[in-house]
Amino acid sequence: MAIDGGLIGEQYARPAGHLGVAPNKGDTDVPCQPGVCDYRLDVRGGWYDAGDHGKYVVNGGIATAQLLSSFERTKTAPTAGGGAGLADGTLRVPERGNGVPDVLGEARWELDFLIRMQVPAGKPRAGMAHHKMHDANWTGIPMAPEDDPQPRELHPPSTAATLNLAATAAQGARLFAPYDAAFAAKALTAAKTAYAAAKANPAVYANPQDGNGGGTYSDNDVTDEFYWAAAELYLTTGEAPYLTDLTASPHHTSADVFGSTGFGWGSTAALGRLDLATVPSGLPAAERDRLRASVLSAADAYLTTQAGQAYGLPMPGHRGAYFWGANSNILNNMVVLATAFDISGTAKYRDGAIQGVDYILGRNALNQSYVTGWGEKASQNQHSRIFANQADASLPHPPAGSIAGGANASLDDPFAKQLLDGCQPMFCYVDHIESYATNEVAINWNSALAWVASFLADQGAAGPAPATRCQVSYVVHGTWTGGFTAQATITNTGTSAIDGWSLRWAFLGGQKVTQSWLADTTQSGATVTARNQSHNRRIEPGASKTFGFNASTSGPNPSPGLFALNGATCS
DSSP states (O other): OOBOHHHHOGGGOBOOOSSSOTTOOOSSSEEBSTTTOSOEEOOOOSOOOSSSSOEEHHHHHHHHHHHHHHHHGGGTOGGGGGGGGGSTTSSSSSSOSSSSOHHHHHHHHHHHHHHHTBOOTTSTTTTOEESEEEESSOOOSSOOGGGOOSOEEEOOEEHHHHHHHHHHHHHHHHHHTTTOHHHHHHHHHHHHHHHHHHHHSTTOOOOTTOOSSSOOOOOSOOHHHHHHHHHHHHHHHOOHHHHHHHHHSGGGTOGGGSOTTOOBTTBOHHHHHHHHHHSOOSSOHHHHHHHHHHHHHHHHHHHHHHHTSTTOOSSOOSGGGSOTTHHHHHHHHHHHHHHHHHHHOOHHHHHHHHHHHHHHTTOSTTOOBOBTTSSSSBOOOOBOSSSOTTTOTTSOOOOTTOBOOOOOTTOOSHHHHHHHTTOOGGGOOOOOTTOHHHHBOOHHHHHHHHHHHHHHHHTTTOOOOOOOOEEEEEEEEEEETTEEEEEEEEEEOSSSOEESOEEEEEOSSSOEEEEEESSEEEEETTEEEEEOOGGGOEEOTTOEEEEEEEEEOSSOOOOOSOOEETTEEOO
């Protein structure tokens, strides 16, 4: 789509690219590589992945999941303010003022593309997802999207891409259910179809030699993607077959899902583990507690590593920990630390995440902020065909908030190799447009930064959490097809009276309150607010007030994961 300069700056305004307007061949009617398929697909939309104009399902998958998770976190994290910071109209994105939280609107731009990459019914390997779509040949720098003359091609389906589609579409289905039921149903159908297709084709791998015009993103171990997809489908549907699959996975009990060098597009089991540990579900309490303990254990290991690193980095210091795009893995270790804080409220985990961001923003051996626009010495010449100021002064630098891949001891590009050969690991970086192996941009790197930035923004001055002065008991008293009855009891555990109360919680997906008693209820999306009536506004210390409601539902109905009374978290 055309970029609106009014949102981000007129220097960034440009026409839409790859819509079939000359010289583009377009993304609206894309053929496969020769011999791959006999159909064409409309795969418009989505995000350009990195420094080129390619669009890759495995990178798009984790990036979409992290944006969705930044919003889903607001339903369960005590410091997230109920999602106010990510609400409709809060972000500089085109989808504003439509009643949908802005971060979900942005995530949908990519999720729509991922669904379009699905092989049509009646075709070989129907339901799978094409691994990627990009130019037939590499283009040079600079190259604006609207000027790209190369033909575009669909590359063969892969099991990894198919499971990325299944996982993200399933997660999207439960989050969009309160805002757009039709899209949620479409996403869930795509997710279920993709998962079934992956099980029927469990070992279709991307060709590691298929790298002309775009990256290969090959991955010959998809057990982690199967685990992630099963987890998301179970959380969304509550259906037993997905629970069976995820509990049978070796990743469900392995400590290796949180490796020392972080997770990423090729190692996605951690995404499933984190959601199973935080998103309300029908898992037995003991099992959920075990998963939560595994997050805390991983976070403790990262803190131990961090304490031994001179710059407070939650990554090992050996050369193998400095690789292409390692900054995103560093940030993903901070995602684990932040989630441990959300689960436990223990300040050391929050402080560890903050300290890790210090490395990203300049407390490192180079005094280099890897985020454009932030810091006295910040990256500005990232490898990009679009934001190629270093190659063409009439073009802008990347916009503020774009993260570089970071120090890479392997020096996988000629420019860095000839300049930095023999460098110590943390020094293996150059802010130059030709160094794609140290200075490229990528959506799955920025999604990690976005998740962590949202967490940090929620922490305010990072002081101690206020003491809990309330307890909520939530009980479902009856269910029927399409609905249920529930009751909530608020107990004042403080030492002074509560004079007037407002209780807030968020449902998992599409539950909707239809009738209430002993409280006045309103609902916005998944978030419900119950307010006292005149006769029960005051709760004395040690006393309780109870109210109830009827609600409709079309899926699983676990108890909410977080209650806030007058803005403060209840136990």
